[in-house]
Amino acid sequence: xxxxxxxVPPEAPGTARTAAAALTTSGLTKRFRGGQLAVADLDLxxxxxxxxxxxxxxxxxxxxxxxxxxxxxxPTRGTWELLGVPMxxxxxxxxxxxxxxxxxxxxxxxxxxxANLLRLDAADRLANPRTTxxxxxxxxxxxxxxxxxxxxxRNYSTGMRQRLGLAAALLQPRELLVLDEPTNGLxxxxxxxxxxxxxxxxxxxxxxxxxxxxLAEVEQICSHAGIMSAGRMVAQTSLxxxxxxxxxxxxxxxxxxxxxxxxxxxxxxxxxxxxxxxAEALLDGVAPERACAxxxxxxxxxxxxxxxxxxxxxxxxxxTGEGFDVSx
Amino acid sequence: xxxxxxxxxGRPAQPAASDGSLARPTVGRLxxxxxxxxxxxxxxxxxxxxxxLVPVLIGSVIRLSSSPDAGEGPQFIxxxxxxxxxxxxxALVVVLPLFLPLAVAVVSGDAVAGEANxxxxxxxxxxxxxxxxxxxxxxxxxxxxxxxxxxVVATAGALTGVALFPVSRVTLLSGGTVPLAEALLRxxxxxxxxxxxxxxxxxxxxxxxxxxxxxxxAMAAILTxxxxxxxxxSIPQVAAIHPWLFSxxxxxxxxxxxxxxxxxxLLLGGATQxxxxxxxxxxxxxxxxxxxxxx
Numbered sequence: 247x248x249x250x251x252x253x254v255p256p257e258a259p260g261t262a263r264t265a266a267a268a269l270t271t272s273g274l275t276k277r278f279r280g281g282q283l284a285v286a287d288l289d290l291x292x293x294x295x296x297x298x299x300x301x302x303x304x305x306x307x308x309x310x311x312x313x314x315x316x317x318x319x320x321p322t323r324g325t326w327e328l329l330g331v332p333m334x335x336x337x338x339x340x341x342x343x344x345x346x347x348x349x350x351x352x353x354x355x356x357x358x359x360x361a362n363l364l365r366l367d368a369a370d371r372l373a374n375p376r377t378t379x380x381x382x383x384x385x386x387x388x389x390x391x392x393x394x395x396x397x398x399x400r401n402y403s404t405g406m407r408q409r410l411g412l413a414a415a416l417l418q419p420r421e422l423l424v425l426d427e428p429t430n431g432l433x434x435x436x437x438x439x440x441x442x443x444x445x446x447x448x449x450x451x452x453x454x455x456x457x458x459x460x461l462a463e464v465e466q467i468c469s470h471a472g473i474m475s476a477g478r479m480v481a482q483t484s485l486x487x488x489x490x491x492x493x494x495x496x497x498x499x500x501x502x503x504x505x506x507x508x509x510x511x512x513x514x515x516x517x518x519x520x521x522x523x524x525a526e527a528l529l530d531g532v533a534p535e536r537a538c539a540x541x542x543x544x545x546x547x548x549x550x551x552x553x554x555x556x557x558x559x560x561x562x563x564x565x566t567g568e569g570f571d572v573s574x
Numbered sequence: 575x576x577x578x579x580x581x582x583x584g585r586p587a588q589p590a591a592s593d594g595s596l597a598r599p600t601v602g603r604l605x606x607x608x609x610x611x612x613x614x615x616x617x618x619x620x621x622x623x624x625x626x627l628v629p630v631l632i633g634s635v636i637r638l639s640s641s642p643d644a645g646e647g648p649q650f651i652x653x654x655x656x657x658x659x660x661x662x663x664x665a666l667v668v669v670l671p672l673f674l675p676l677a678v679a680v681v682s683g684d685a686v687a688g689e690a691n692x693x694x695x696x697x698x699x700x701x702x703x704x705x706x707x708x709x710x711x712x713x714x715x716x717x718x719x720x721x722x723x724x725x726v727v728a729t730a731g732a733l734t735g736v737a738l739f740p741v742s743r744v745t746l747l748s749g750g751t752v753p754l755a756e757a758l759l760r761x762x763x764x765x766x767x768x769x770x771x772x773x774x775x776x777x778x779x780x781x782x783x784x785x786x787x788x789x790x791x792a793m794a795a796i797l798t799x800x801x802x803x804x805x806x807x808s809i810p811q812v813a814a815i816h817p818w819l820f821s822x823x824x825x826x827x828x829x830x831x832x833x834x835x836x837x838x839x840l841l842l843g844g845a846t847q848x849x850x851x852x853x854x855x856x857x858x859x860x861x862x863x864x865x866x867x868x869x
Contacts, residue, residue, distance in 0.1 A: 316700045318867040341702035352693025368607035369701040371599035414697065
């Protein structure tokens with residue numbers, strides 16, 4: 247059981263390069279002209295083949311990070327690599343292996359969905375014009391838009407627009423997908439379809455970097471997660487480890503909570519406090535079975551003994567703060 | 575990853591080059607797409623239609639009223655009733671101060687700011703399209719629109735002129751007459767000169783367009799610059815800067831109606847446009863290349 251504080255990344259940034267990483271950043275920093283620090287010293291490592299959930303409250307720097315990764319916003323400091331290629335120098339080579347949905351879809355309103363995809367395909371100098379039609383058809387099919395491909399984008403619903411954005415990201419076989427809130431504006435059915443699509447893409451070998459504030463969604467589809475708060479990465483690891491890393495609490499239901507608190511305190515459990523007819527404390531490395539035996543041995547009348555691990559949501563709130571205010 | 579059978583030998587295959595990619599880049603697809611965006615957009619077609627209506631309107635007015643005396647009204651207008659071919663020239667003179675710059679301002683101002691406003695700019699750049707290439711394609715499309723605009727005016731003028739007025743050998747400004755075919759050729763050259771005359775304004779417009787995400791703001795600024803240049807050009811007290819204004823030699827095309835053609839002003843006019851284009855495209859590039867695209 248690790249005693250590491252949650253704020254420490256699992257691996258030092260230097261070691262990341264040896265492992266196959268689809269995306270790495272080192273000290274990535276963006277200070278906007280107004281002086282606002284949007285992203286501070288970001289060390290991010292997204293393992294190849296992972297589905298990486300990029301979490302954080304609104305205004306925590308997720309979108310700025312994504313824009314920097316794709317070369318749209320110039321970082322103030324720091325370096326980054328996409329699929330092992332140093333950016334931004336390698337952008338013209340590597341970006342066509344990266345599909346992206348950035349802060350919602352954006353298309354020409356007076357063109358049809360198909361014409362919009364055609365436009366993006368025409369912009370790709372290495373796209374084969376002979377396969378354009380087939381690739382566009384496949385992309386539209388994959389997101390379920392074939393039936394409305396000829397309709398003007400102007401007349402698309404929010405969900406259809408989001409799907410067209412995903413179709414654009416799938417025009418070429420991609421090794422990395424950067425998806426900023428891909429289920430935004432979708433109905434529950436569409437949300438499920440997009441989740442299935444992400445799983446499918448991951449199964450085909452693509453790395454998916456998905457930003458979201460829907461924690462349940464991240465828990466369902468992601469293998470790894472990173473949590474941003476006020477421009478800094480406050481946790482970054484596999485989802486399993488993130489769960490394990492969260493401090494388990496013990497709750498003892500008993501007729502003598504005071505005695506239980508004393509025993510737990512003597513064992514070294516932290517933050518022991520009484521909650522009605524129960525005593526609660528952070529286990530802090532103490533094996534639950536040892537705590538249970540000690541309680542019984544000390545004569546505590548134990549009626550119930552539970553070890554609780556916080557959900558991702560509780561971990562998230564613990565790391566990013568409870569407040570409703572936008573950071574900074 | 576199956577290597578494409580058509581991959582050029584000796585060239586490392588692109589990763590994931592199964593079917594979606596070419597070993598050799600395609601040229602001109604983005605430009606064609608850009609031209610499609612410009613020329614299929616309803617607003618731009620309305621602009622062209624308005625330009626085409628100018629000679630029709632002038633021709634109809636002259637046909638329905640008495641011909642103005644020499645020296646009154648826009649250049650060449652007194653000759654239209656005598657020879658319909660002059661309608662093209664009159665129309666070009668009429669659209670030059672405002673209508674044509676307005677059309678150029680709309681299309682060039684929209685070029686980058688319009689896509690930034692829609693958000694399509696970010697998706698275009700991550701395709702990826704290099705920023706310099708994006709600007710070059712945008713500028714080429716704006717130039718194509720300028721050319722289309724002057725050809726529309728000249729053609730509508732010629733057709734209306736032929737329909738409403740007698741057409742004969744053309745008397746040049748320098749005296750002497752030239753046959754119909756040569757007159758048409760000279761009209762075409764004049765239209766091209768007017769088109770080229772917009773190249774500087776188009777480059778200024780593209781630069782302004784990189785500065786904002788509000789296309790209407792860019793359009794207004796470009797039109798203001800065009801009018802300012804013409805106003806300054808009419809104030810004798812600032813004669814020293816006149817040769818440096820992009821609008822200074824816009825009307826030099828009259829020289830193409832002389833025999834022999836005095837080329838000095840025409841060449842200087844062309845050079846002014848090239849210089850403006852070089853300076854403002856460089857400015858546009860230097861600003862756009864390092865700009866944070868946050869729209």
